[in-house]
Each structure stands twice: as structure tokens, then as C-alpha cells.
Amino acid sequence: MKAVLCTRFGGPDDLELKDLPDPVPATGEVVVKVAAAALNFFDTLIIAGKYQVKPPFPFSPAAEFAGTVEAVGAGVTGLAPGDPVLGHAAFGAAREKVAIAADRLVKLPPGLALERAAGLTVIYGTTLHALQDRARLRPGETLVVLGASGGTGLAAIELGKQMGARVIACASSAEKLAFAREHGADATVNYAEEDLKDALKRLTEGRGADVIYDPVGGPYTEPALRSIAWQGRFLVIGFAAGEIPRLPLNLVLLKGCDVVGVFWGAWIERDKAGHRANMQAIVRWAAEGKLSAHVHAAYPLARTADAIKSLSDRKVMGKVVLRP
Numbered sequence: 001m002k003a004v005l006c007t008r009f010g011g012p013d014d015l016e017l018k019d020l021p022d023p024v025p026a027t028g029e030v031v032v033k034v035a036a037a038a039l040n041f042f043d044t045l046i047i048a049g050k051y052q053v054k055p056p057f058p059f060s061p062a063a064e065f066a067g068t069v070e071a072v073g074a075g076v077t078g079l080a081p082g083d084p085v086l087g088h089a090a091f092g093a094a095r096e097k098v099a100i101a102a103d104r105l106v107k108l109p110p111g112l113a114l115e116r117a118a119g120l121t122v123i124y125g126t127t128l129h130a131l132q133d134r135a136r137l138r139p140g141e142t143l144v145v146l147g148a149s150g151g152t153g154l155a156a157i158e159l160g161k162q163m164g165a166r167v168i169a170c171a172s173s174a175e176k177l178a179f180a181r182e183h184g185a186d187a188t189v190n191y192a193e194e195d196l197k198d199a200l201k202r203l204t205e206g207r208g209a210d211v212i213y214d215p216v217g218g219p220y221t222e223p224a225l226r227s228i229a230w231q232g233r234f235l236v237i238g239f240a241a242g243e244i245p246r247l248p249l250n251l252v253l254l255k256g257c258d259v260v261g262v263f264w265g266a267w268i269e270r271d272k273a274g275h276r277a278n279m280q281a282i283v284r285w286a287a288e289g290k291l292s293a294h295v296h297a298a299y300p301l302a303r304t305a306d307a308i309k310s311l312s313d314r315k316v317m318g319k320v321v322l323r324p
Contacts, residue, residue: 002324003095004304005058009049012305012312015061023099025073030102032085033070036298036321037062037093038119040151041240044312046091053090061308062093062322066108066117076102084108086283088121090265094304096324103272106279109287116286116293119151119319124282124291125275126237126264127155130213131163133267133274134260135233139164141210144200146224147240148185149176149317152215157183158291165211168203170196170220179317183292196220200227208232208255221245225255232257294318 003020025031043061045051066086069079079085085105092098108117131137143160147153148169160167161184169180170189177188189199200209208229214221218241225234225247234257252259268275285291296318299307307320 001096002301004060004062004301004322006047006055006061007058009047011048012044012308015047015305015308017302017304018058020095023097025071025076025099027074028076028101028103029073029099030069030076030079030085030105031071031097031099032065032067032087032105033097034065034067034093034095034324035114036067036118036323037065037095038122039307039311039320039322040064040122041238041311044308047308055091060092060094061304063091064088064118064121065093065098066114067098068114070097072102078102079105079107084112084114084117086117086120086279088125094301094322096301106276106283108283112283112287115295115298115321115323117283118321119295120282120286120291120293121279122264123151123155123319124159124286124293125268125279126262127152127159127213128278128282129264129267129275130235130237130262131156131159131211132278134262135211135235137163137165137211140166142166142168142204142207142229144168144170144209144212144224144227145180145185146170146191146212146214146220147216148180148188150215150240151316151319152237153180153213154183154292154294154318156213157185160184160213162285162290168200168209170200170224176317183294191220195223197223197227200224204229211235213237216241217245218243219245222247222251225251225257225259228255228257230256234259236261292318296320298323
């Protein structure tokens with residue numbers, strides 16, 4: 001089988017396309033023929049040795065995928081050859097076939113295209129955990145989404161609307177904000193052209209946002225926090241801007257608000273039943289057309305470097321997938 005391999009830390013152009021033996025399922029494992037593997041921003045970091053997970057060489061990037069079951073190992077129940085599934089691991093999906101523990105797979109309902117399903121786990125899984133389990137977002141509340149056109153931002157808009165919130169999308173260009181409106185945002189802020197705090201205060205009539213979803217960090221975190229409502233919840237998702245901000249804790253005191261960490265990767269290991277329940281809801285909503293699972297672009301394995309560069313260049317709206 002073909003596989004994209006990282007044999008040393010470096011950039012996208014250092015990746016290599018190699019032939020490997022087909023995998024064989026061990027006890028409790030399933031071999032999946034990959035139809036699409038989805039990339040995330042952290043793939044730009046993991047190949048450079050800058051991510052918290054540092055796999056042994058050689059490894060493949062891409063943490064999530066969808067495809068069909070090809071073979072099952074001893075002890076596996078509930079899955080059979082031909083079943084459509086999505087799967088998630090820390091890395092390793094940029095290849096034609098994947099051997100993975102059966103409990104990391106979710107069987108897909110009819111009508112959900114594999115290319116759309118490939119990118120559901122990380123962005124929608126993270127976001128449902130953030131909004132539902134950590135922020136306890138309630139119908140009628142106001143949700144502010146920073147970095148609203150990226151994968152996690154898109155998921156936050158769509159899941160926020162699914163949960164009954166009013167969603168204000170924030171991004172850095174008119175094109176990105178138009179994309180956010182197409183996917184359900186009720187109002188938008190271009191934080192490259194106007195003061196973020198003032199705009200959010202205006203759009204909430206001075207009350208502030210109940211929940212703020214921040215996958216960006218950098219210079220936007222503090223002004224967003226300054227616009228939060230009394231007893232609001234500020235969700236720390238990640239730092240795509242590259243800078244980890246320092247927050248004045250007097251703001252937290254004066255707002256009576258919560259700053260809530262969302263470490264989805266650790267949570268799914270600690271609460272596997274909760275994660276499975278969330279993913280079953282997500283694949284059902286996607287099959288029903290309530291979540292777009294928007295694919296920005298699809299690349300063949302041989303162009304994995306170009307796909308990762310598009311993430312580094314902040315050109316992606318939605319997801320980028322690889323087609324083995």
C-alpha cells in the first residue's frame with residue numbers, strides 16, 4: 001500500500017510517499033480501507049516536531065479518516081467487512097489502509113458520504129464537547145466564535161445553531177465572514193478592520209457574550225474576554241495564531257466569568273462512553289444535513305505537502321482531505 005511518511009522532523013516538502021506492506025489486524029483491531037483522510041492545523045506542527053505528540057519515525061500525518069472495513073481481528077464484534085466507518089487516532093491516517101483498535105471507530109449511518117465523514121471527529125468532536133460538556137451552552141444564549149471560517153470555527157457555528165444559540169462569527173476578511181454567514185452565523189465581526197471588544201459590545205447591546213469560543217489565541221483573546229457577559233464562559237480551544245496570551249486575572253474577577261480549558265484529546269481517553277455518545281449524535285446530524293462537514297479541497301496522497309501548506313497559509317475554510 002502507499003503511505004505518506006515523515007522520516008525526520010521538517011516541513012511539508014520533507015514528507016515521502018512510500019510503499020509499505022498491507023496491515024493485518026491484531027486481536028481487537030480492524031483494518032480499514034481509507035477513502036479519505038482529513039488534515040488539521042496540528043498536522044503542520046506534528047511533522048515539524050512542535051506538537052505535544054511526537055511519534056516515533058517513520059509515521060504518517062493525519063489523525064482522522066473514513067473508509068470501509070476490510071478485515072477484523074479476533075474479538076471484534078459489531079463490525080464486519082464492508083461497513084462504512086470513521087476513525088480517529090493521534091496520527092497515521094495518510095495511507096491507503098489503516099489498522100486500528102475497533103473502539104476508535106464509529107459506524108456510519110446510510111447517506112453520509114465518506115469524504116464528508118472523514119473530517120467530523122476532531123473539529124465537531126472537540127466543539128460539541130466544548131459547547132455541551134464544558135460551557136453548558138443553553139438555547140437563547142449568545143455564542144461568539146473566533147477564527148470562524150476555519151474547521152473548528154465552522155463546527156462551532158453549526159453546532160451553536162443546532163443547540164439554539166445566537167452566533168456571532170469573527171474572522172479577518174469579508175470572504176471568511178461571508179462563508180460563516182452561509183453556514184448559519186447570525187452576525188459577523190471583521191477583527192482586522194474594527195475593534196473586537198467594541199463590536200461585540202455593540203452586537204450584544206452592551207450585555208456581552210454568554211460563551212466565547214477561542215481556537216485562535218494571540219491578540220484577540222483579551223479583547224474578546226473584555227466583551228464577555230456577567231458569568232460568561234470563555235472556552236480555551238487552541239492557539240492557531242501561534243501566541244499563547246496572558247490574561248489579566250482581574251478581568252475574570254470583575255466579570256464573574258469562567259475561563260474553561262478544553263483538552264478534548266485527554267477527555268476522549270478518560271470518558272470513552274461520553275465521546276462515543278457525542279460522535280453518534282454528530283454522525284446522525286451530518287447524515288441528516290444539519291452539519292455541513294464542508295470539504296474545502298481534496299488532494300491525492302502525492303500532494304500531501306500542498307495540502308499541509310494550505311493549512312499553514314490560513315487559506316482553508318472548512319476541511320482539507322487526502323484521497324488515497
